[in-house]
Amino acid sequence: MHLSLFVTCVIDQLCPKVGEATLTLLEQTGCTVDFNPRQTCCGQPACNAGYENEAQQVARHTLDVLEGDNPIVVPSGSCAAQLKHYDQLFPADDPDHERALALAPRIHELSEFLVDHLQYDASRSGFKGILTWHDACHSLRELGIKNQPRQLLAQVPGVELIEASECETCCGFGGTFAIKLPDLSVAMTDRKLDEIETLGVDGIVSTDASCLMQLGSRLANRGSKIRALHLAEILTQ
Amino acid sequence: MNHEAANKARATVMDSIKQALRNVRATQSAPPQIPGRPKPMDSVKDLTHAFRTRLESVGGQVHLVPDACGARNLLRTLVEENDWQEIAVTDGPLVAQATDELDATTFEGSKDLDRLACCSMGITGVQHAIAETGTLVLFSHAEAHRLTSLLPPVHIALVDQSQIVLDLGEALSIAHKVDGGEPPPLVTFITGPSRTADIELTMVTGVHGPRELIVILIAPDSL
Amino acid sequence: MSSPNRRTSQHNAPIAHLKANDFKNASQAALQDAPLRRALSRATDTFKQRRLGALEEVDDWEALRTHGRAIKDETLSRLDHHLLRFVDQATARGTQVHFAATREEACTWIADLAERLDVKTVVKSKSMTTEEIGLNAALEERDLHPVETDLGEWIIQLADETPSHIIVPAIHKSRESVAKLFEERLGAEPDLDAIRLTQLAREILRGSYLEAELGVSGINFAIAETGSFLVLENEGNARLTTSLPRVHVAIMGIEKLLPRWADLETFLRLLPRSGTGQHLTSYQSIFTGPKRNPEDEGPEEVHVLILDNGRSKILDDDVTRETLACIRCGACLNACPVYAQVGGHAYGSVYPGPIGAILTPQLAGSKEAVPLPGASSLCGACRDVCPVKIDIPRILLHQRNEVTRKLPMHAPFERLAMKAFARMACAPGLWHRSLALARPFLRFAAGSSLPSRALRCMIPPLAAWSKKRSLPGPARHSFRQRYQRKNS
Incomplete structure (x- = not known):
């Protein structure tokens, strides 16, 4: 199968190794993967802050970059949801609305694609540790992803997965929300972390780079030993 | 507000609604079949059991008796045990039967508000009961139980097994046409005692209405 | 409080x-x-x-x-x-x-x-x-x-x-x-x-x-x-x-x-x-x-x-009309991670929480409730629990657009930043060159030395982020650079 990778700006700039791990995973299954270097950002920051025109501009650029008909894999849930819902940015009579609708079914979040389309076998991962899964809001609620990552982690022999009762609660990031209302944002993060610290886990795993940035930054600030890890990092160990 | 002003307000509101709806295409009528009924209860065939379980789960007390005589005996025992002196009653048919040998003063609650406000207990009948929810259904045109079921600290309701219907839908559909093809002025559903959790979510019963709801259920088939 | x-x-x-x-x-x-x-x-x-x-x-x-x-x-x-x-x-x-x-x-x-x-x-x-x-x-x-x-x-x-x-x-x-x-x-x-x-x-x-x-x-x-x-x-x-x-x-x-x-x-x-x-x-x-x-x-x-x-007036708006389907159950308040932190009074309206955040600006006018559409991380928990399926996050987003459209003087720096962001994101060369220039600077700002910390304090978004969170420093080379190097 031939795939395209949309690596997302956060992974591109902050954690390129996650992008490389994603690439490795996909290639392990025999897929060929292309990466269009003209890609930038999905435009979510502008969209969520209420800058519709700016969000449209970025969406048009990304629609150009992602022209084609092969599946596109995104190692981040909220970016995948943004790409999948580009049609909501354009009025129904706009030609880009049509293009956005054509793009939507090609967009796949990583864990969903690995499980539902590649029947990926995660048992070869050598990762060892106790983990808990964070259901990123957009993965869970916009894309309906719940079981796929858990299924993958369950296949890894060295992983013990412990569920947090607050696994579906927002991490507090929310895009510009995290900057505009920083104390509130961190209070929301702490609500999750307070529980997770009691679970005795080594890491919080997710496939949303922004959530991981929020959780990881707060964990570091709290002086915690728990790490925020991307699923691709676990599966490629 | 005078009459003219009232008419003006009505015209203003209705005009802005009509204006707002100019471009709204009427959506189709709602699907006639009502989904999402409760899961079939184990005891769905046994309405009495379902009613009882439901009402007890929200703090109502349910006593089963075989017949009117049993109801009378139980009531007498309860009155003695609790030392209830002043008892408000209604004109309901089951009520008269059950209270004719009581060792306490009875009076019609709806006729004497001052007495009702400080009596020890109120006895009423009901028009129906709902198995799905453990609910008593009271129609105001059928019995004068509006205040007798509400003001005293204890409400005893006399229910006959045959009055129990399956679910909310059935009860509502009876209520819709019960008073000469009309709903009565007041339909009251009662499911448990008066309760509040407004202070730190601590459940307290008897905040404004009865702190105890006791149902005497005449159920020859269940005993 | x-x-x-x-x-x-x-x-x-x-x-x-x-x-x-x-x-x-x-x-x-x-x-x-x-x-x-x-x-x-x-x-x-x-x-x-x-x-x-x-x-x-x-x-x-x-x-x-x-x-x-x-x-x-x-x-x-x-x-x-x-x-x-x-x-x-x-x-x-x-x-x-x-x-x-x-x-x-x-x-x-x-x-x-x-x-x-x-x-x-x-x-x-x-x-x-x-x-x-x-x-x-x-x-x-x-x-x-x-x-x-x-x-x-x-x-x-x-x-x-x-x-x-x-x-x-x-x-x-x-x-x-x-x-x-x-x-x-x-x-x-x-x-x-x-x-x-x-x-x-x-x-x-x-x-x-x-x-x-x-x-x-x-x-x-x-x-x-x-x-x-x-x-x-x-x-x-x-x-x-x-x-x-x-x-x-x-x-x-x-x-x-x-x-x-x-x-x-x-x-x-x-x-x-x-x-x-x-x-x-x-x-x-x-x-x-x-x-x-x-x-x-x-x-x-x-x-x-x-x-x-x-x-x-709400009825007249195709996008937000569904707000009027609300039956005031309060489930969205209980589900909302923002409400759970700050409670109802913070919203400054008799209608608090997610439903209040969308209803208040519509009843009172968006100028009277500018921050409310932003008082959400758009997590969508409210939509999940709503008994009549009101898409609250969608309406919040619509109202954020309304604030930026109707109040041109609101948040001037953010407006500029978003314009610059969109411009760069549409020009891959500019985007990647600018970020390549910014990375060393941001890596320095993310450091623990005194000058690093002083620098963070001077840039409001970095200051807001790093008050209670460590600042994640970018990688030395972006994924794109590493990919291109590997494949050239």
């Missing part, structure tokens, strides 16, 4: 006591209030759990939600027709129906009625609509004596505060603070427990019911087919308010209507489960006119006051 004072009501705003533009400060204050946050977290957790328990009993909750929403959509799409039908049917059964276009009109109408009836004491059962119009303050200005009878509302009235939750108005108050309030205002013994406090309320309020000649209630659902209306409650105070006084006035927004009597079945299954996690609240009263011969009990006059106060 700053307790919003009732006396500071803004008379001109369409919502009484509106202070929504103060969200940032008010939420900041709430975050410092440890007892408040403990109370909130306990309450919202409890309600979330109870709701889940109550849903399990229902055969097909999703189908029930869909059905409820379809009924609401049907109602809204022909609201004029249904309202007129309600008026006709209610009038035919002896109920007097009136309209009010604004909150002032509504308050004046009720106060006029009270004067005409020559009453002094007005008992009230819980009604968000009367909170919206600021009825108590308006009645007090006319020397009338309104008495809230819902325990939570009464506590709030004694404390001279505003409710902080749609269903549990005094959710923010501890038992200790209520005991202290009762001691100060009512001369109660000190440190009473919840049971004694409740008993005391019962004794005092009994007097008010018997004395009052006018009872004011809200309406949960009104039925066009029969001109009836329904009130749900647990305490029995609404039953007393609508049974003892000679006159009963019920107030509702134009959207509270249902077309048919049979529609109640669906909403009686949806509302209590969503609100308090009960399969049914203790009491439902369905009113169809005043007492009829030969009834001795019940009010002689029943009035329904139908309020617009900005609702028809």
Whole structure:
């Protein structure tokens, strides 16, 4: 199968190794993967802050970059949801609305694609540790992803997965929300972390780079030993 | 507000609604079949059991008796045990039967508000009961139980097994046409005692209405 | 926590006591209030759990939600027709129906009625609509004596505060603070427990019911087919308010209507489960006119006051119309991670939480509630729990767009930054070159040295981020650079 990778700006700039791990995973299954270097950002920051025109501009650029008909894999849930819902940015009579609708079914979040389309076998991962899964809001609620990552982690022999009762609660990031209302944002993060610290886990795993940035930054600030890890990092160990 | 002003307000509101709806295409009528009924209860065939379980789960007390005589005996025992002196009653048919040998003063609650406000207990009948929810259904045109079921600290309701219907839908559909093809002025559903959790979510019963709801259920088939 | 004072009501705003533009400060204050946050977290957790328990009993909750929403959509799409039908049917059964276009009109109408009836004491059962119009303050200005009878509302009235939750108005108050309030205002013994406090309320309020000649209630659902209306409650105070006084006035927004009597079945299954996690609240009263011969009990006059106060404007908006489908269950408040941290008062509106964040700007105008659409991480938990499937995040987003469009002077730096962001994101060369230049700078800023920290403090977004979070330094080389190097 031939795939395209949309690596997302956060992974591109902050954690390129996650992008490389994603690439490795996909290639392990025999897929060929292309990466269009003209890609930038999905435009979510502008969209969520209420800058519709700016969000449209970025969406048009990304629609150009992602022209084609092969599946596109995104190692981040909220970016995948943004790409999948580009049609909501354009009025129904706009030609880009049509293009956005054509793009939507090609967009796949990583864990969903690995499980539902590649029947990926995660048992070869050598990762060892106790983990808990964070259901990123957009993965869970916009894309309906719940079981796929858990299924993958369950296949890894060295992983013990412990569920947090607050696994579906927002991490507090929310895009510009995290900057505009920083104390509130961190209070929301702490609500999750307070529980997770009691679970005795080594890491919080997710496939949303922004959530991981929020959780990881707060964990570091709290002086915690728990790490925020991307699923691709676990599966490629 | 005078009459003219009232008419003006009505015209203003209705005009802005009509204006707002100019471009709204009427959506189709709602699907006639009502989904999402409760899961079939184990005891769905046994309405009495379902009613009882439901009402007890929200703090109502349910006593089963075989017949009117049993109801009378139980009531007498309860009155003695609790030392209830002043008892408000209604004109309901089951009520008269059950209270004719009581060792306490009875009076019609709806006729004497001052007495009702400080009596020890109120006895009423009901028009129906709902198995799905453990609910008593009271129609105001059928019995004068509006205040007798509400003001005293204890409400005893006399229910006959045959009055129990399956679910909310059935009860509502009876209520819709019960008073000469009309709903009565007041339909009251009662499911448990008066309760509040407004202070730190601590459940307290008897905040404004009865702190105890006791149902005497005449159920020859269940005993 | 700053307790919003009732006396500071803004008379001109369409919502009484509106202070929504103060969200940032008010939420900041709430975050410092440890007892408040403990109370909130306990309450919202409890309600979330109870709701889940109550849903399990229902055969097909999703189908029930869909059905409820379809009924609401049907109602809204022909609201004029249904309202007129309600008026006709209610009038035919002896109920007097009136309209009010604004909150002032509504308050004046009720106060006029009270004067005409020559009453002094007005008992009230819980009604968000009367909170919206600021009825108590308006009645007090006319020397009338309104008495809230819902325990939570009464506590709030004694404390001279505003409710902080749609269903549990005094959710923010501890038992200790209520005991202290009762001691100060009512001369109660000190440190009473919840049971004694409740008993005391019962004794005092009994007097008010018997004395009052006018009872004011809200309406949960009104039925066009029969001109009836329904009130749900647990305490029995609404039953007393609508049974003892000679006159009963019920107030509702134009959207509270249902077309048919049979529609109640669906909403009686949806509302209590969503609100308090009960399969049914203790009491439902369905009113169809005043007492009829030969009834001795019940009010002689029943009035329904139908309020617009900005609702028809919402009806006019394709995107946000679904806001009017709300049945005020409060489930979105309990589900919201923002509400759980800051509580209702932070929103500065009688309608707090996610539904308040979308409803307040629509009723009051977006200028009166600029921060509210932003008071959300757009997590979508509210949409999941909404019994009528209102897409609150979608409306929040729409309102954020509205703020940036209608208020061009709002957040000038953000506006510039977004323009620059979009420009760069559409020009890959510029994007990657700029980020390559920014990375060393940001790596330095993320460091732990003193100059690094000083630099962070000078750049507001970095300062905001790093006050309680470490700043993630970017990688030396981007994924793109590493990919291209590997593949060249």
